Amino acid sequence: MIRERAYPVDPWHIRETRLDLDLLAQSESVFALSNGHIGIRGNLDEGEPHGLPGTYLNSFYELRPLPHAEGGYGFPESGQTMVNVTNAKLMRLLVDDEPFDVRYGELRSHERCLDLRAGTLERTVEWVSPSGKGVRVRTVRLVSFTQRAVVAFLYEVEPLDESTRLILQSELVANEQLPPMSKDPRVAAVLDHPLQAEEMLEQRSGGLLVHRTKASDLRMAAAMEHLVETPGRHAITTEGHADWLRTTVACRLEPGQKLRVVKLAAYGWSSMRSLPALRDQVGAALASARLDGWEGLVQQQQDYLDAFWDHSDVRVEGDPEVQQAVRFGLFHTLQAGARAEQRPIGSKGLTGPGYDGHTFWDSETFVLPALTYTQPSAAADVLRWRHSTLDLARERAQTLGLQGAAFPWRTIRGQECSGYWPAGTAGFHIAADIADAVRRYVQATGDYDFEREVGLELLVETARLWRSLGHHDRHGRFHIDGVTGPDEYTAVVNDNIYTNLMAQQNLMTAVEACKRHPDLARRFGVDDEEAASWRDAAAAVHIPYDKELGVHQQCEGFTRLQEWDFENTPPEGYPLLLNYPYFDLYRKQVVKQADLVMAMYIRGDAFTPEEKTRNFAYYDARTVRDSSLSACIQAVMAAETGHLELAHDYLGEAALMDLHDLHQNARDGVHVASLAGSWIALVAGLGGMRDFNGQLSFAPRLPSRINNLDFSLLWRGLRLRVNVTADEVTYSLRNGGGSARLTLLHHGKEIEVTQVRPVTMAIPSAGPVGPSPSQPAGRAPVRRATPH
Numbered sequence: 001m002i003r004e005r006a007y008p009v010d011p012w013h014i015r016e017t018r019l020d021l022d023l024l025a026q027s028e029s030v031f032a033l034s035n036g037h038i039g040i041r042g043n044l045d046e047g048e049p050h051g052l053p054g055t056y057l058n059s060f061y062e063l064r065p066l067p068h069a070e071g072g073y074g075f076p077e078s079g080q081t082m083v084n085v086t087n088a089k090l091m092r093l094l095v096d097d098e099p100f101d102v103r104y105g106e107l108r109s110h111e112r113c114l115d116l117r118a119g120t121l122e123r124t125v126e127w128v129s130p131s132g133k134g135v136r137v138r139t140v141r142l143v144s145f146t147q148r149a150v151v152a153f154l155y156e157v158e159p160l161d162e163s164t165r166l167i168l169q170s171e172l173v174a175n176e177q178l179p180p181m182s183k184d185p186r187v188a189a190v191l192d193h194p195l196q197a198e199e200m201l202e203q204r205s206g207g208l209l210v211h212r213t214k215a216s217d218l219r220m221a222a223a224m225e226h227l228v229e230t231p232g233r234h235a236i237t238t239e240g241h242a243d244w245l246r247t248t249v250a251c252r253l254e255p256g257q258k259l260r261v262v263k264l265a266a267y268g269w270s271s272m273r274s275l276p277a278l279r280d281q282v283g284a285a286l287a288s289a290r291l292d293g294w295e296g297l298v299q300q301q302q303d304y305l306d307a308f309w310d311h312s313d314v315r316v317e318g319d320p321e322v323q324q325a326v327r328f329g330l331f332h333t334l335q336a337g338a339r340a341e342q343r344p345i346g347s348k349g350l351t352g353p354g355y356d357g358h359t360f361w362d363s364e365t366f367v368l369p370a371l372t373y374t375q376p377s378a379a380a381d382v383l384r385w386r387h388s389t390l391d392l393a394r395e396r397a398q399t400l401g402l403q404g405a406a407f408p409w410r411t412i413r414g415q416e417c418s419g420y421w422p423a424g425t426a427g428f429h430i431a432a433d434i435a436d437a438v439r440r441y442v443q444a445t446g447d448y449d450f451e452r453e454v455g456l457e458l459l460v461e462t463a464r465l466w467r468s469l470g471h472h473d474r475h476g477r478f479h480i481d482g483v484t485g486p487d488e489y490t491a492v493v494n495d496n497i498y499t500n501l502m503a504q505q506n507l508m509t510a511v512e513a514c515k516r517h518p519d520l521a522r523r524f525g526v527d528d529e530e531a532a533s534w535r536d537a538a539a540a541v542h543i544p545y546d547k548e549l550g551v552h553q554q555c556e557g558f559t560r561l562q563e564w565d566f567e568n569t570p571p572e573g574y575p576l577l578l579n580y581p582y583f584d585l586y587r588k589q590v591v592k593q594a595d596l597v598m599a600m601y602i603r604g605d606a607f608t609p610e611e612k613t614r615n616f617a618y619y620d621a622r623t624v625r626d627s628s629l630s631a632c633i634q635a636v637m638a639a640e641t642g643h644l645e646l647a648h649d650y651l652g653e654a655a656l657m658d659l660h661d662l663h664q665n666a667r668d669g670v671h672v673a674s675l676a677g678s679w680i681a682l683v684a685g686l687g688g689m690r691d692f693n694g695q696l697s698f699a700p701r702l703p704s705r706i707n708n709l710d711f712s713l714l715w716r717g718l719r720l721r722v723n724v725t726a727d728e729v730t731y732s733l734r735n736g737g738g739s740a741r742l743t744l745l746h747h748g749k750e751i752e753v754t755q756v757r758p759v760t761m762a763i764p765s766a767g768p769v770g771p772s773p774s775q776p777a778g779r780a781p782v783r784r785a786t787p788h
Contacts, residue, residue, distance in 0.1 A: 007659060009320045014114040014328060014659070019102060025051025025667030030658060031114050031121050032351035032670070033143040036340035036378070038151060038267050039350020042112070042121060045091045045139050045155065046100060051667060053176055055087045056350040058343040060269045061357065061412045062194045063215040066419050074399050076419065080412040082346070082357025083194050086174040086209055086222035088265035091155050093137065094167040098129045100137070105129045116331045117309065119145065119301040126160070134160035146300040147292075148339045149285035153263040154294055158253065165252045170263050172209050172224055172245040195220075197242035198275060207238055207245040208282065210275055220269035223282040225290065227262040234259075262294045308334060310712075311719050311734075312374035314682055317708040319648070319784060325655035326682060329675030333370050336672045337378035342385045344412065345672065352669025358410040358417060361430040361486075362629060364437035365602075366673035369680060372437075372444050373713035379441050380450055386434055387454045389414030390461060397465060400425070404464030407431055422491040422582075426484040428469060431462040432502035436602065439509045443694050446716045452520055456513050460524050463510035463534050466503040470537060478540040485555065486629070487595035489576065489585040493555035498599040500541045501606050507538040543606075551618045552611065554596040564590035564622070566776040574779075575626035575663075590776075591619060593627035594634055601636045601684070605692045613641045613770070620773040628657050631781065632677025632685075639685040642769035644703040649781040651681040683711055687722060688747075697745035698731075700724040701763060705784060718742055720753070724763075732758035 006023070007014050007030075016027055024044075028051050031042025041054035066079040093100035102110065108126040115122065120142045128134040140154040157166055175193045195211035198219070206225035212218065226247050228236060234251035251259055266285035268278050289297060312330060316323040336349035344359035345367050363382060371379040386407070392414040393405035400406055408416035409424035418424025438455040442448065470480040480503060485496035511531050514521035521531075544553035553559050573579045576590065585592075594601075597619050600612050607615070616637050625631055635650035655678035656662060658670045683689050686709055688699030696715055702708075702724060709724040712734070719734040720742060733740055733755040742753045746761045753759050775781070 007324075009324055011320065011323050012116050012327065014116070014324070016112040019107065019110040021049055021103070024049060026661050027112075028052060028054070029348075029351050029666050029668070029670050031112060032335075032349075033119075033121055033141060034335040034350040035143045035145050035148060036336055036338045036343070036345070036350070037148050038143050039335075040089055040141070040143060040151060041352065042114075043089055044102070045089065045123065045141075045153075046093060047087075047090045048101065049103060052179060052352065053084065053087060054352060055085050055089065056082055056357065057085050057220060057267060057269050058340055058350060059412055060085060060213075060218055060220060061216055062191070062213045064191070066417065068419060072421070074425065075421065076416045078415075079356065079417040079419070080216070080358070080415070081191060082353060082412065083191075083213065084176065084178060084353070085195070085220055085267070085269075086172050086211065087176055088151060088172055088222060088224055088263070088267075089141070089153070090169075090171040090173060091139070091153065091261075091263065092169040092171070093135075093157060094169070095129045095133045095135055096131065096165050098131060098133070100127060100129075100135070102127065108134075116327050117302070117305055118298070119305050119331075120298070133162070133164050135164065135166075136160055140298075142297065142301050143335075144289075144297055144301060145304040145338055147285065147288055147297070148341070149266045149268055149282065150289045150297070151265045151267070152289065152294060152297050153265070155261045155263065156258055158258040159255050161255060163252060163254050166250070166259055168249045168259065168261060170224070170226060170247045170249070170261065172207070172222055172265075174209055174211050174222075174243040195243075199279070200240045200242055200245065201279075202238045202240040202245060204238060205236055206247055206286075207240055208279060209240075209243070209245060210279060216271075218269060218271050219273070219275065219278055220267065221278045221282045222265065222267050223286055224263060224265045225286050227264070227290075227294070229260040231257050264289045308375065311714060312712060314679065315708070315710040316682065316706060318706040319652070322652055322655050322678075322784075325652075325659055326678045328659060329655060329678040330370070330374070332670050332672060333367060333676040333679070334375060334378075336367065337371055337382060338375065340378065340381055340385075342381050342388060344385050345382055346412075347672060348669025349672045351672075352667070354665065354668030355410065356417070357412055359412070360410050361427070361433045362673035364430075364433045366629065366632070366680065367676045368437045369440060370676040372441050373683075373715070374679075376441065376445050376447075376714060379437070380445075380447070380454075383434070383438060383441060383450075383458070384454055387458055390457065394461065397468075402465055403468035404466075405431065405458075405461035406465060407434060407462075423484055423488045426482065426492050428465070428480075428483050429485060429496070429499045429502055431465050432499070432506040435459055435462045435506040435509060436502060439505070440691065443691060444715055448516070451513060452517055456517055456520055457524060459506070459510040459513050460521070460526055463507050464530075466507055467530075467533055467537055470503070472537075472540060476540055477542040478537045479542050485595045486593055486598055487554065487591045488627075489590050489592040490555060490558065490595070491582070491586050493558075495542050495544050495556040497543055497552055497554060497596050500543060501599050501603040504538045504541045505603060507534040511535055511538075549618070551614050552596060552607075554591070554619070558589065561587060561589045564588045564776075566590075566779070569777070571778055574624065576624060577626060589622050591623040593625065593630035594623065594637075595619075597623070597637050598633045601633055601640075604640070604690060609641075612637065616641045617770075617773040620775060622776065624776050624779050625653075625781075628654075628663055628671040628674040629677070631657075632674060632681040635681035636685040638773075639688065639701065640699070642766050643772050644686075644701055645705075645783075646772050646781070647681070647685050648703040648705060648784050651678065651685060652784050653781045654678045654681050682709065683713065687711060687724065689713075695745060696742075697748075698722060698729070699747045700729050701766060702726055715742065726763075728760055728762050730758055730760045
């Protein structure tokens, strides 16, 4: 586990000031670079020592067997696993005849720095070999946001004390050896050497490798080229093999002289393009990178991020740790989706092999909200990917005896890859989560062309799923039975409130969209009778409520279940799913993650303020946060119900999930949803942003230890800036000219903001707030320490 403050607090940088070999895998995730198409873990340049090597291409996967202890109808028979593709990071250095290896000799200094504004990872090292030769090494790497296929590396080395022979070996390596990732020998066999060589091309200063997966039949190409600068004579040679290429640079330098090598690498993959086409694609990418050179690539990266931070930055005064962490979170959220371009966003992005590289509902519910208001084109691309898998979702629905589209619980390409049906197949709410992401995107951007091209069909097919999955009882109430909501500790239940309310919204959003596009709706086969059945179902959705306790039930009968014995659950008993049988979890009042509480955030229009207060107190006392998806949502509802200090505590947990490795699994990749959730906790939590029924509203309030919150977001092409202090808030527009107007709600009062007339409003008194909700014994979030 990463110890607190392993990285010094800095508003724009993540610095590692000493090398801890025990934490290599965790730091490799933190320092991973990606653009949504290519991802490279933050491994040391020389490749060893390492925690977990990794280079990934979005949606490049291999098929593997999906074993079931007992088979059943509709169980998926194969899964998809993200492949560690050809590694271009390797730059091995020999000082005279001794390999540069931080485990030997004397490591005088070692620092790595992830620059969130430059989009680069820089490493500086001073090392003395066992024979006494000292060198200074500086490396910088980037995964380009502007040239999607390109990764670039700068490697500089200079001798410190005496004339030294330097040999730099730069490599492309396929099928590199990995630590065992699965105890199942069938799965391990698939992941061992998953790439079959198709072509190797070597040139004087680089070369090309083309490989193909054995079962999924996907082809990928990786190419590299080197630009070398050094005084005096030097030699460059390249040699190759089916699974590796090595370009070697040799020279002798005096103290004060420097060897400078720029390594350009390009990646491409396809399920359809021919080998020559893919070879030409990466060749063209290298030519483009070579045209701009290292300095050009660095400047493009800087310009791209300058524009992003200009309309996306969140500034927090009073908690420097959270300030650093929320920018880190936004950076990784951007990296996950910026250039995904109609590919999914996995729960780990492209930072590690966790969850086999699969995408879940996390993407639409946590990551896309942040992207919709900061990088809307990336959000649209993910939804376009969902739309591209619609036929597979229809097939899955037919297999399950349903109409419409049943989207997979976890997948890479669009097929269901979950082998545990109570938490997978039964998690039908993912359909409504996708529909909600469509609604939110169209509402925030006004992009009705997107709604016609992509959104309407997604809304129609998901509405059809709910109408066929649910049923009316003899009293006319509409029930959705046998489903699992966000809380995976309460599975296969009737009338999960989150599912029911999200389905209700899905049905009504589909009705309204069909009204806007009647011609297209008819083409999809929607007639008046079908639309009326959606309206009727939505109006009659059953919402379980316990009148005696005065709280809503997470699902029918939840408040009747036996209470979990939190007092006698030891700290080492968490996470519960690894220490207790599911049957015991399923029959008791214990909540893995925000479920009904999430419904109160996304469907807050369905609850009164009094109901939210009672519900939050009841469920906070039963939620153990064994999921990284929970803290950010609890932060939002703690803020809305007036518990601002508790909201700050939950915000800290969400934001520091990976920088502090709070769940002790950062080695497998960062938690992209939790990192995006830190933005949600600040903007929707402390900023009080909501977007119900097309109306943008804010109800900001700050905890005692945060003096100022300043954030920007995009709304229908306008850049809105919100600056919150303890007593007042200022809303201003940063573009649109004098004619631009934005009407929004401030604590329920309508105001109009223009570029020439910012509006400052007082923050009304919150009124009396009851005692802070309690949490299960030993599960309260860490209090945010008062800064010194």
